[in-house]
Amino acid sequence: xxxxxxxxxxxxxxxxxxxxxxxxxxxxxxxxxxxxxxxxxxxxxxxxxxxxxxxxxxxxxxxxxxxxxxxxxxxxxxxxxxxxxxxxxxxxxxxxxxxxxxxxxxxxxxxxxxxxxxxxxxxxxxxxxxxxxxxxxxxxxxxxxxxxxxxxxxxxxxxxxxxxxxxxxxxxxxxxxxxxxxxxxxxxxxxxxxxxxxxxxxxxxxxxxxxxxxxxxxxxxxxxxxxxxxxxxxxxxxxxxxxxxxxxxxxxxxxxxxxxxxxxxxxx
Amino acid sequence: xxxxxxxxxxxxxxxxxxxxxxxxxxxxxxxxxxxxxxxxxxxxxxxxxxxxxxxxxxxxxxxxxxxxxxxxxxxxxxxxxxxxxxxxxxxxxxxxxxxxxxxxxxxxxxxxxxxxxxxxxxxxxxxxxxxxxxxxxxxxxxxxxxxxxxxxxxxxxxxxxxxxxxxxxxxxxxxxxxxxxxxxxxxxxxxxxxxxxxxxxxxxxxxxxxxxxxxxxxxxxxxxxxxx
Numbered sequence: 001x002x003x004x005x006x007x008x009x010x011x012x013x014x015x016x017x018x019x020x021x022x023x024x025x026x027x028x029x030x031x032x033x034x035x036x037x038x039x040x041x042x043x044x045x046x047x048x049x050x051x052x053x054x055x056x057x058x059x060x061x062x063x064x065x066x067x068x069x070x071x072x073x074x075x076x077x078x079x080x081x082x083x084x085x086x087x088x089x090x091x092x093x094x095x096x097x098x099x100x101x102x103x104x105x106x107x108x109x110x111x112x113x114x115x116x117x118x119x120x121x122x123x124x125x126x127x128x129x130x131x132x133x134x135x136x137x138x139x140x141x142x143x144x145x146x147x148x149x150x151x152x153x154x155x156x157x158x159x160x161x162x163x164x165x166x167x168x169x170x171x172x173x174x175x176x177x178x179x180x181x182x183x184x185x186x187x188x189x190x191x192x193x194x195x196x197x198x199x200x201x202x203x204x205x206x207x208x209x210x211x212x213x214x215x216x217x218x219x220x221x222x223x224x225x226x227x228x229x230x231x232x233x234x235x236x237x238x239x240x241x242x243x244x245x246x247x248x249x250x251x252x253x254x255x256x257x258x259x260x261x262x263x264x265x266x267x268x
Numbered sequence: 269x270x271x272x273x274x275x276x277x278x279x280x281x282x283x284x285x286x287x288x289x290x291x292x293x294x295x296x297x298x299x300x301x302x303x304x305x306x307x308x309x310x311x312x313x314x315x316x317x318x319x320x321x322x323x324x325x326x327x328x329x330x331x332x333x334x335x336x337x338x339x340x341x342x343x344x345x346x347x348x349x350x351x352x353x354x355x356x357x358x359x360x361x362x363x364x365x366x367x368x369x370x371x372x373x374x375x376x377x378x379x380x381x382x383x384x385x386x387x388x389x390x391x392x393x394x395x396x397x398x399x400x401x402x403x404x405x406x407x408x409x410x411x412x413x414x415x416x417x418x419x420x421x422x423x424x425x426x427x428x429x430x431x432x433x434x435x436x437x438x439x440x441x442x443x444x445x446x447x448x449x450x451x452x453x454x455x456x457x458x459x460x461x462x463x464x465x466x467x468x469x470x471x472x473x474x475x476x477x478x479x480x481x482x483x484x485x486x487x488x489x490x491x492x493x494x495x496x
Contacts, residue, residue: 078453
């Protein structure tokens with residue numbers, strides 16, 4: 001379980017905190033969505049939940065981060081790496097720059113952990129298979145499309161076999177097929193007991209995957225509840241978050257005078 | 269006098285050229301080495317042939333005497349330069365930098381040093397590519413980057429600023445992404461492959477090491493003399 005308790009975080013050199021009194025719990029095998037307007041604090045919450053803020057980027061954190069019952073405060077980043085990983089929005093900055101092939105890029109994490117070769121290769125192959133990257137394993141990681149690079153970045157994290165995965169807009173550069181692949185891989189991870197936090201503007205993906213959704217605004221969590229409840233909240237659009245297609249369709253059908261029972265049966 | 273040519277020519281004839289022939293890069297090596305040596309060779313010839321004092325004057329151009337001693341000095345310098353440039357050229361043409369650095373890491377080089385070396389190699393083409401994208405974006409907004417020299421100079425700042433700043437901002441995210449993948453973990457990391465290292469290569473390396481020691485001894489005994 002990953003647990004943030006009463007977390008208030010401010011970046012180094014800034015007087016105002018970006019996160020305020022955040023309580024967040026990710027149970028084992030739970031997929032939690034994170035939505036909110038721009039500058040709400042989603043990326044910062046991801047960094048804090050991954051243990052990188054303040055450990056790597058500085059700043060000040062009040063409150064606690066606990067990973068599987070162990071306080072993460074003071075834990076070194078390479079120790080954190082075996083428990084929690086984070087994917088950023090831009091896949092190009094997640095490329096190591098030292099791997100000659102996509103296979104080596106994906107295997108880099110297990111290589112850094114010093115795992116035996118057989119285990120390293122098995123992990124890389126498993127991640128490649130989950131995201132169906134077999135056709136590009138021999139390619140130069142620098143010569144990939146945005147979508148391919150995004151998939152490789154996610155596969156690189158899956159190869160770490162972490163207990164907790166934080167994803168900051170993981171499908172920003174993906175087409176629908178790539179988004180579906182990522183969704184399937186994340187569902188499989190959750191079924192194996194990994195907890196996931198996904199900050200994402202594509203609420204359709206969250207609607208399909210998440211057990212819970214958290215809405216953040218102005219650095220505070222303002223809603224935390226079942227996916228259908230949070231994503232169906234009429235105030236969501238006022239915060240710049242587009243509801244999923246299922247919700248919009250239901251509203252349009254209701255506006256057209258179609259009965260509630262009919263709508264529920266149609267969308268089931 | 270002959271001794272000053274013997275050492276460098278021996279290195280080229282015995283060590284560099286046969287290796288280049290075996291590797292199939294002899295033609296490219298000669299071209300690359302000439303290109304590398306030419307600018308320095310021209311200045312060496314001009315400076316030493318006409319300015320070095322000597323007893324045997326070969327010909328005179330204006331106030332300058334071309335002396336036999338100057339020609340000899342230029343010749344000895346040129347064969348040394350050519351030996352150096354062919355050796356470096358052979359290394360560059362036959363060694364893939366990534367393989368070289370990773371093999372050094374296997375032999376004990378720090379992974380951090382290996383990363384810096386490889387990332388530097390990768391950084392240059394990446395920055396060139398980014399500069400191209402930013403130049404195109406700036407041109408789309410009306411910046412003149414292809415006109416007169418003055419216009420091009422004016423366009424440097426709007427290009428250099430974003431290239432440098434975006435590179436710097438990427439550094440932080442890149443280092444975070446590496447940390448997430450346990451790059452900072454102490455100890456040696458697992459390397460997936462080993463560069464083939466045959467018995468023949470081992471023997472050749474031993475011979476080269478012996479030749480190096482021999483060259484130092486011959487240099488110290490005066491068989492391979494210093495430049496006059």
